[in-house]
Amino acid sequence: MTITVSRTAVPENGVVRFASIGGLQLEAGGFLPEVTLAYETWGTLNADRSNAVLIEHALTGSTHVTRGDSDEPGWWEQLVGPGAPVDTDKFFVVSVNMVGGCYGSTGPSSPAPDGKPWGSRFPLVTLRDSAAAEARLADQLGIHSWFAVLGGSMGGARALEWAVTYPERVQRCAVISIGAASTAEQIAFAQAQTLAIRQDANFNDGDYYGGPFPEGGLALARRIAHITYRSAQEFDGRFGRSAQAPETPFQAAALGDRGRYQVESYLDHQGNKLVRRFDANSYIAITEALMSHDVCRNRGSLRESLGLASARFFVAAVDSDRLYFPSQSRELAAALPGEVDVHLIEAPIGHDGFLTEIGQLGSQLRNAFLV
Incomplete structure (x- = not known):
């Protein structure tokens, strides 16, 4: 070799x-x-x-x-x-x-x-x-x-x-x-992340290459993970209950019309950032290795x-x-x-x-x- x-x-x-x-x-x-x-x-x-x-x-x-x-x-x-x-x-x-x-x-x-x-x-x-x-x-x-x-x-x-x-x-x-x-709790957090990817409509049992990638599922997995990577003190001190301007999360005629809190915008950013640099199947493979x-x-x-x-x-x-x-x-x-x-x-x-x-x-x- x-x-x-x-x-x-x-x-x-x-x-x-x-x-x-x-x-x-x-x-x-x-x-x-x-x-x-x-x-x-x-x-x-x-x-x-x-x-x-x-x-x-x-x-x-x-x-x-x-x-x-x-x-x-x-x-x-x-x-x-x-x-x-x-x-x-x-x-x-x-x-x-x-x-x-x-x-x-x-x-x-x-x-x-x-x-x-x-x-x-x-x-x-x-x-x-x-x-x-x-x-x-x-x-x-x-x-x-x-x-x-x-x-x-x-x-x-x-x-x-x-x-x-x-x-x-x-x-x-x-x-x-x-x-x-x-631990069992760490495995539970990991399972939620891998399931988010597997349930993406574009996942195709992992054979999505050549077609649309399961970006939504991967981004959701990253959101779940990132919550565990940061502390409640960090989230409260950095974001609190503030709205993501100019959005209004507490004023909407319909549920689907409401805006986001700052912490939601932050998690969206973290999820979208990972999608640009990581493969969904690799996320599953390495997460299961850690499990x-x-x-x-x-x-x-x-x-x-x-x-x-x-x-x-x-x-x-x-x-x-x-x-x-x-x-x-x-x-x-x-x-x-x-x-x-x-x-x-x-x-x-x-x-x-x-x-x-x-x-x-x-x-x-x-x-x-x-x-």
């Missing part, structure tokens, strides 16, 4: 490249005969290949963690870059689009062996499958052990799977804003499962998170070998604080973890 490089044979910082990793047998029984992974890198891999750091994206995240040679801002600029806690002048940073995604890795919109998009035929993938695929890419890059694997939300779950599945390959692991498993998240599956108790890891752990949570509660992070930390503190991001915004306020953890990560 060889790496297929896009655009240029010379590595560039923050430019998407592609690797063929061969066929992948999946945990749930499916099989992908030829898998491509899209990835970006920043910095330089040193001579003994000991400075590699893997950054795992969240549910709808891309590989573009920080700018590099691109002018496009990344989603974790506060954490990764020259002089940042994950210093790209010191570390060789890698970010990989998860299998099932739509940012270049093999997913439902990719061609199947018959040349048609996988669509409804795309198999169920799990976070362990994601780690297995990324391990193949790491082999191709000559990275036998990660100095650190970091991620927030679903990215944190992916990092945790790496540490437990490949303990000899992960020296440090940062798990931010996620627990050891998806499957359970580090204990077929491994025993939580303490037994986490005992398989040998990495030094860094655990953090957002104090206002109502999707992945800080108590889940504390449960995870308590079951890890040794004494592991839970670092708190103080932010009224809710779950998305792991993105917007990650800079609060900069000194702890730089001085106590990435050394």
